[in-house]
Each structure stands twice: as C-alpha cells, then as structure tokens.
Amino acid sequence: MSMNRCRRSPLLLTRACAVTTMMIAGWLVVGGDSGPMGEWGPAAAMASSPAPDDMKEIFKPNLPGNALEIGTAARVAKVGELVTVRGYIPMEADTGSAKSMVFSLHEPQLPASTIAAAQPAGSAPALPLVKVKIVDANGQVMPGRVDGKQGLVAGAEVFVTGKIESNGGADGFTIAATAIHVPRSAMPVGVITATSAAGAQDISAARKAGGLKVGQEVVLRGRVGGAIDPFVPGRAVFTLVGRGLKACNENPDDACSKPWDYCCETKADIAANSATMQVVDGKGKVLRTDIKGRRGIKELSEITVVGKVAVADGKSLVVNVVSMSVVE
Amino acid sequence: MLPGGVNRKLIMRLLPFDYAVRNLGRSSTRLILSVGGSALVVVLILVAGGFVRGMSLALRETGGVHNVLLLGAGSEESVERSEIGAGVPALLAASLEGIRQNAGAVYISPEVHVMLPVKFGDGAGDVSVQNRQVMLRGVTLAASLVHEQVLLTRGRWPRAGSDEIMIGRMVPTVLGGDGESDFGVGKTLTIDGRPWTIVGGFAAPGTVVEAEVWMPLPDLMAATKRETISCVVLTMEPYDEATGEGLEFGDIAAFTKTRPDLELAAMTEREYYNKLAGFFQPIKIVAWVTAGLIALGGLFGGLNTMYAAFASRIRELGTLQAVGYRRLPIAISMIQESTLATAAGGLIACAVGVLVLDGLSVRFSMGAFGLAIDETVLAIGLLSGLALGILGALPPAVRCLKPTIPVALKAV
Numbered sequence: 001m002s003m004n005r006c007r008r009s010p011l012l013l014t015r016a017c018a019v020t021t022m023m024i025a026g027w028l029v030v031g032g033d034s035g036p037m038g039e040w041g042p043a044a045a046m047a048s049s050p051a052p053d054d055m056k057e058i059f060k061p062n063l064p065g066n067a068l069e070i071g072t073a074a075r076v077a078k079v080g081e082l083v084t085v086r087g088y089i090p091m092e093a094d095t096g097s098a099k100s101m102v103f104s105l106h107e108p109q110l111p112a113s114t115i116a117a118a119q120p121a122g123s124a125p126a127l128p129l130v131k132v133k134i135v136d137a138n139g140q141v142m143p144g145r146v147d148g149k150q151g152l153v154a155g156a157e158v159f160v161t162g163k164i165e166s167n168g169g170a171d172g173f174t175i176a177a178t179a180i181h182v183p184r185s186a187m188p189v190g191v192i193t194a195t196s197a198a199g200a201q202d203i204s205a206a207r208k209a210g211g212l213k214v215g216q217e218v219v220l221r222g223r224v225g226g227a228i229d230p231f232v233p234g235r236a237v238f239t240l241v242g243r244g245l246k247a248c249n250e251n252p253d254d255a256c257s258k259p260w261d262y263c264c265e266t267k268a269d270i271a272a273n274s275a276t277m278q279v280v281d282g283k284g285k286v287l288r289t290d291i292k293g294r295r296g297i298k299e300l301s302e303i304t305v306v307g308k309v310a311v312a313d314g315k316s317l318v319v320n321v322v323s324m325s326v327v328e
Numbered sequence: 329m330l331p332g333g334v335n336r337k338l339i340m341r342l343l344p345f346d347y348a349v350r351n352l353g354r355s356s357t358r359l360i361l362s363v364g365g366s367a368l369v370v371v372l373i374l375v376a377g378g379f380v381r382g383m384s385l386a387l388r389e390t391g392g393v394h395n396v397l398l399l400g401a402g403s404e405e406s407v408e409r410s411e412i413g414a415g416v417p418a419l420l421a422a423s424l425e426g427i428r429q430n431a432g433a434v435y436i437s438p439e440v441h442v443m444l445p446v447k448f449g450d451g452a453g454d455v456s457v458q459n460r461q462v463m464l465r466g467v468t469l470a471a472s473l474v475h476e477q478v479l480l481t482r483g484r485w486p487r488a489g490s491d492e493i494m495i496g497r498m499v500p501t502v503l504g505g506d507g508e509s510d511f512g513v514g515k516t517l518t519i520d521g522r523p524w525t526i527v528g529g530f531a532a533p534g535t536v537v538e539a540e541v542w543m544p545l546p547d548l549m550a551a552t553k554r555e556t557i558s559c560v561v562l563t564m565e566p567y568d569e570a571t572g573e574g575l576e577f578g579d580i581a582a583f584t585k586t587r588p589d590l591e592l593a594a595m596t597e598r599e600y601y602n603k604l605a606g607f608f609q610p611i612k613i614v615a616w617v618t619a620g621l622i623a624l625g626g627l628f629g630g631l632n633t634m635y636a637a638f639a640s641r642i643r644e645l646g647t648l649q650a651v652g653y654r655r656l657p658i659a660i661s662m663i664q665e666s667t668l669a670t671a672a673g674g675l676i677a678c679a680v681g682v683l684v685l686d687g688l689s690v691r692f693s694m695g696a697f698g699l700a701i702d703e704t705v706l707a708i709g710l711l712s713g714l715a716l717g718i719l720g721a722l723p724p725a726v727r728c729l730k731p732t733i734p735v736a737l738k739a740v
Contacts, residue, residue, distance in 0.1 A: 226588075227401070232578055232581045232582050232585055233578065233581075234576075234578040235578045235579070235581065235582045237582045237585050237586070238585070239585060239588070267401070267402070267591055270588075271588050271589060271591075274588060276585050276586050276588065278582070278585075278586065286579075286582045288578065310586075311586065313589075315588075315589035316586070316587060316588045316589045318586050
C-alpha cells in the first residue's frame with residue numbers, strides 16, 4: 001500500500017502540472033479581445049475582420065492620386081478600365097441615392113448651386129453625368145441606400161475609383177466603385193484649374209523685390225518643396241520654392257532620396273526663397289482636404305498660383321489661393 | 329472487424345498517459361536535470377522577451393495621446409539637438425484655438441532636454457562613484473498638466489533659483505547606488521560638477537520619463553548657458569466634428585507651414601518616441617538571437633538526455649510492439665513523457681519570471697525601463713517549453729523505434 005502511495009504522488013503532481021499548463025494556454029488563447037492575448041487572440045482577430053461587403057470598407061481616408069476630371073475620363077477612358085475620377089454630387093433634390101446605392105457625379109464649370117439654379121427642375125445637367133454604383137466583391141450593387149451616408153450629400157466633392165461599365169462619351173458613363181474618398185472639406189470649383197495664368201512671377205524674384213502687402217493680388221510661380229514634407233496631410237496648405245534655389249537633384253552626383261527638401265541649401269536661404277500657399281474658407285480657416293494628388297500635384301511640381309497675400313512681414317510670405325494650376 | 333463495421337486496423341491504440349508519467353519517475357536525477365534544464369532555457373527566453381517587450385512598451389507608452397511636440401525643423405530625430413525661440417509658447421497660445429485649458433491654465437509646456445553627466449552625492453565623497461549620462465528636463469509647472477503620466481510621489485516640485493531638482497523612480501537604476509540612502513529627499517546629485525538638492529520624486533509607470541531628472545526651466549537654461557528652448561509640448565482638446573471646437577494635429581502642422589520663420593516641425597509625442605524605438609531594433613534582434621542560440625544549445629542537451637533515456641529501453645519498446653502497439657503510439661507516449669518534463673520546467677520558469685523578473689530595472693542609453701513579463705512573454709515561454717519537449721523527443725524516439733522487433737528484443 002505504501003509503495004502504491006509513493007508511486008501515485010509524482011503521478012498526481014505531474015497530472016496537476018499538465019492540467020495547469022493546458023488551463024493557462026487556454027486562458028491565454030481563448031481570452032479574446034479582452035483577454036490577455038488582447039488583439040492577438042483569435043476572437044479578436046475574427047471580430048476585427050471587417051464584415052464582407054461592408055459599405056464602409058470602400059471609403060478610404062486618403063485622397064487618391066492622378067484622379068481624372070469627369071470630362072477627361074469621358075473622352076479617354078475605355079469600358080473595363082480602372083480609373084479614378086473626381087466630381088461633385090449634383091444639387092438636384094433627387095439623385096436616386098436616397099433609394100439605392102447609386103449616386104451621380106458631375107463636373108461643373110460653374111459653382112454647383114449656379115448650375116442647379118440655371119436649369120429647369122427635373123432636367124438633366126448639360127455636362128457629362130457619371131453614374132456611380134457602389135458594388136460588392138462580386139460586382140453586384142450593394143443592398144441599402146446611400147442617403148447621405150459617409151458624406152455623400154448634395155454638393156460634396158467625391159473621388160471614385162472603379163471600373164468603367166459603360167461609356168457614352170459626352171452623355172456620361174457608369175462606374176462600379178471599388179474605392180471612394182470624400183474630403184472633409186470640398187475644394188471649391190475653379191480653384192485647381194487646367195490652364196495656368198499668364199504673367200506669373202517667380203517666388204524668388206518676388207521675395208527679393210519685396211514690397212508685397214497684405215491683401216495684394218499676386219500671380220506667383222514655384223516648385224513644391226522646401227521641407228521633407230512640403231504638404232500637410234488633410235489640409236490645403238503647402239510650400240513653394242522659387243527657382244533662385246536648386247533642388248538637390250539638380251546638383252551633379254546628388255543621390256538625395258528627397259531632393260525637394262532642398263537640404264543642400266541653408267534654412268535661411270530656403271525661407272527667403274519660399275512661400276506658403278493655403279486654400280481657406282469664408283472664415284479664413286484652411287480647408288480640411290489634401291492638395292497632394294490633385295491633378296497630379298506632387299513634390300517638385302511646378303505650380304502657378306493666383307491669390308491674395310495674407311502675410312508678408314519680410315520673414316515669411318503666405319498667400320491665400322484663388323486659383324492654381326500645374327505647369328506642364 | 330469490430331461491431332458497427334469499424335475496421336480494427338483503423339483504430340490507433342494509444343499507450344495510457346500514466347505510462348508516460350510513470351516512466352518519468354524511473355530516474356529522479358534525470359527528471360530533475362530535464363526539468364531544471366528546460367526551466368533555465370525558458371527563463372532565458374523570458375528574460376529576452378521581457379527585455380524586448382519592456383523596451384518597446386516603455387517607448388511606445390511614453391507620450392500623451394493628445395500631446396503634440398513642436399521642435400526645431402531638422403531635429404525631428406533628437407529633441408536634444410533642437411533649438412526654438414523662447415517666445416514660441418506664447419505665439420502658439422495666441423495663434424491656435426483648441427489647446428486644452430483648465431481654470432485658465434493653458435496646457436503648453438516649454439522644455440529643455442539635455443543629457444549631462446550626473447553622479448549621486450555631492451562630489452566630495454567616494455571617488456569610485458562614476459558619472460553617468462542622464463536625461464535632464466527643464467520644465468515649468470505646465471509640465472505637470474501636459475504630462476499626465478507623471479505623478480509626484482514624494483516631496484515637492486523644485487523651486488527656481490534654489491538649485492533644486494526632482495528625480496524619476498528609475499534614476500537610482502541609471503546611476504547605481506542605494507535607493508533611499510543615496511536618492512532620498514534632501515540628498516544631493518552632482519550634475520555637471522555642481523551639487524543639486526533632491527526635493528521630490530515622481531513616477532511615470534511604463535515610460536522612459538521615469539529615468540529623467542526634472543528641474544526648473546530657467547535653472548537649466550542658466551546652467552547650460554542657452555537662450556533657446558528645446559521644444560514645446562502642448563495638449564490638444566479633441567476635435568468635435570459637430571461643434572467645430574477643438575484642435576487637430578493637421579491644424580498645428582498647417583500653422584508651422586504658415587510661420588516658416590519659426591522653423592518649427594510638429595509631430596505627436598507618441599510618434600516621436602515610436603521613432604526612437606526604431607533605433608533600438610538591432611538591440612532587440614540581438615537579444616532574440618542570443619536567446620535562440622542558447623535555447624538551441626539547451627535543445628541539443630535535451631536531445632542527448634532523451635536519447636540516453638530511450639536507448640536503455642529499446643527492449644521494452646520492442647516488447648510493446650510485440651504486444652501489439654504500433655510505433656506511432658509508442659512515439660507519442662515518448663513525446664508525452666519528454667513534454668511533461670519540459671512543461672513542468674516551463675511552469676517553474678514562468679513562476680520565477682512573474683515573481684522575480686517582472687519589473688526588474690534595466691539601464692539603457694535613454695535611461696531605464698522595467699522587464700515586462702506580461703501575458704505575451706509568458707505565452708512564448710510556455711510554448712517554448714512545449715516545443716523543447718516535442719523537438720527534444722522526436723529524433724531519439726525515431727532512432728530507438730527503428731530496429732525491428734526481433735532486433736529490439738535482443739537489445740542489451
């Protein structure tokens with residue numbers, strides 16, 4: 001009897017260890033999102049996986065680059081091609097979006113409210129109209145209705161990436177959206193144009209000449225740069241540098257990965273040859289939308305800006321943009 | 329064929345679990361060595377994991393969620409190299425709407441960050457006490473608003489012009505010496521050859537701020553002969569989309585662009601410390617590689633031990649096969665036996681980790697942090713113990729089960 005008892009004790013102890021290990025492992029793994037594995041747990045992983053065909057998955061926080069204007073896309077895009085287009089939701093009362101996951105976009109040459117006021121009620125706008133379908137992974141229109149969700153309201157600026165389903169040219173086209181971006185602030189119509197204003201003065205020359213006053217109308221030209229990040233994500237503000245300074249890639253044998261930061265120049269020279277451009281609303285606040293990516297704007301893009309001087313104290317120059325364009 | 333039409337050959341008869349457990353008791357010395365060896369390996373893995381995790385957490389958790397750091401453009405990688413005008417805090421308060429306020433106090437903290445040689449004592453004592461580089465931060469009272477993680481634990485806030493300082497909880501770890509007797513309130517630290525009196529202590533759990541020495545901003549500026557400050561830390565009021573009140577990081581970044589004369593760069597405080605964490609990636613890799621190599625050594629030792637244990641039982645294994653057990657169930661039983669021993673060692677190691685190692689202070693270039701033996705590290709330790717058992721038994725089991733039954737039965 002005592003021999004059996006001696007043999008049982010280590011047996012029981014070892015069984016206890018084995019059971020404890022399994023319990024701890026189970027607690028660690030199965031605890032889920034609130035358990036010790038936290039976001040590593042399988043329950044949390046399953047919970048964090050987005051539900052398939054969720055409308056919210058389609059909406060992206062970042063502005064897509066190289067978006068085409070609707071008129072351009074209508075001329076050049078082919079059926080089946082993946083494109084990104086930019087447009088505005090018309091001001092008409094019923095675009096169909098209240099009833100389904102389909103809405104319209106157009107590219108007004110005038111402010112949207114002016115177009116809506118100029119047209120008879122119920123008539124289609126004269127410009128190409130894009131029909132945007134919000135589709136699921138199988139290409140089927142999602143159930144539900146847009147109804148102003150995710151910022152898709154009348155007058156909103158929208159960027160849509162998707163496949164062209166049909167293209168009627170000047171009459172418009174249909175696009176099956178796979179990604180949508182709605183800026184928090186719509187860029188006013190006519191701010192970013194295709195054609196550059198004439199008589200632009202280089203920023204370096206303008207700063208050197210001096211004499212700029214607050215409120216003065218100016219037409220300036222420069223290249224996007226002057227810092228590692230000359231844009232501000234989510235804000236319509238950026239810096240331009242005049243031709244008085246050389247970008248790093250204009251120096252022979254320079255292998256800078258970010259030549260637009262002008263790191264080869266002194267900070268004082270950069271400040272004296274640069275200007276800050278901002279697009280503001282009626283209250284003077286900077287718009288909450290990106291500039292980078294619009295009409296191909298990126299670092300070292302040459303930009304012509306028409307605007308009004310907001311700050312000119314000799315140390316810095318800030319211009320409120322009225323219109324701007326990329327110099328081709 | 330069994331009742332129900334089940335083919336007898338398809339059923340794998342496993343050896344009883346008790347068989348594996350009893351075999352462990354054949355040699356108590358071997359059992360102790362196996363358990364002890366795996367415990368040592370798992371402790372090492374826990375130390376490596378706790379080191380990596382502690383360093384990551386300390387750098388990741390440092391910084392307020394709504395805090396923005398404004399420092400000199402071009403110095404984004406090191407606030408100690410940054411210089412901005414002393415008038416910048418007032419400009420920010422006047423220019424930005426949405427900075428947090430409380431009873432009229434604005435959450436804007438102008439600061440100077442500098443690394444200086446420090447040693448405990450007044451410099452006239454034990455010559456063997458060495459200078460060590462410690463992060464000093466010159467602050468105003470606004471720092472107590474902005475840095476919510478910092479809690480005054482003893483004494484009081486230092487007064488300007490009185491050569492007073494307060495120290496973080498981890499400063500004794502950085503400098504060595506005995507906690508209360510060398511770093512208590514009233515004791516002295518020698519900073520850059522000059523004695524300063526400790527009037528208070530603070531804690532900032534889980535952050536690298538705990539390894540800093542704080543003093544009044546004017547005192548540090550005078551001591552380092554500077555007229556500029558290193559940075560400004562401010563706390564944003566969260567932006568409310570509905571009312572339009574509050575502040576977002578984009579607004580601060582836009583402000584820096586409209587004032588290029590100030591030469592400011594803006595980043596969130598957490599982003600700054602996360603970037604610093606990237607510099608320590610090679611150290612983390614070295615820690616894991618070292619632990620892995622030693623674990624490999626432990627594994628080979630375990631292989632040797634298990635082979636010796638199984639080799640003496642070849643005849644027994646042959647007998648089991650003769651009785652009707654297939655090789656696979658016997659191998660599973662051998663793995664169970666090995667895994668039980670290593671799992672027990674792993675459990676002991678986890679107990680040591682939680683009771684002894686967790687929170688142990690470790691000094692590094694930025695200050696100090698505590699080993700973090702948390703759930704993640706414990707899971708890695710336990711799984712390592714199990715893996716040692718499985719991998720340590722497989723090759724010996726395969727080797728010992730290779731001989732045919734007649735050969736095995738004749739084995740010595």
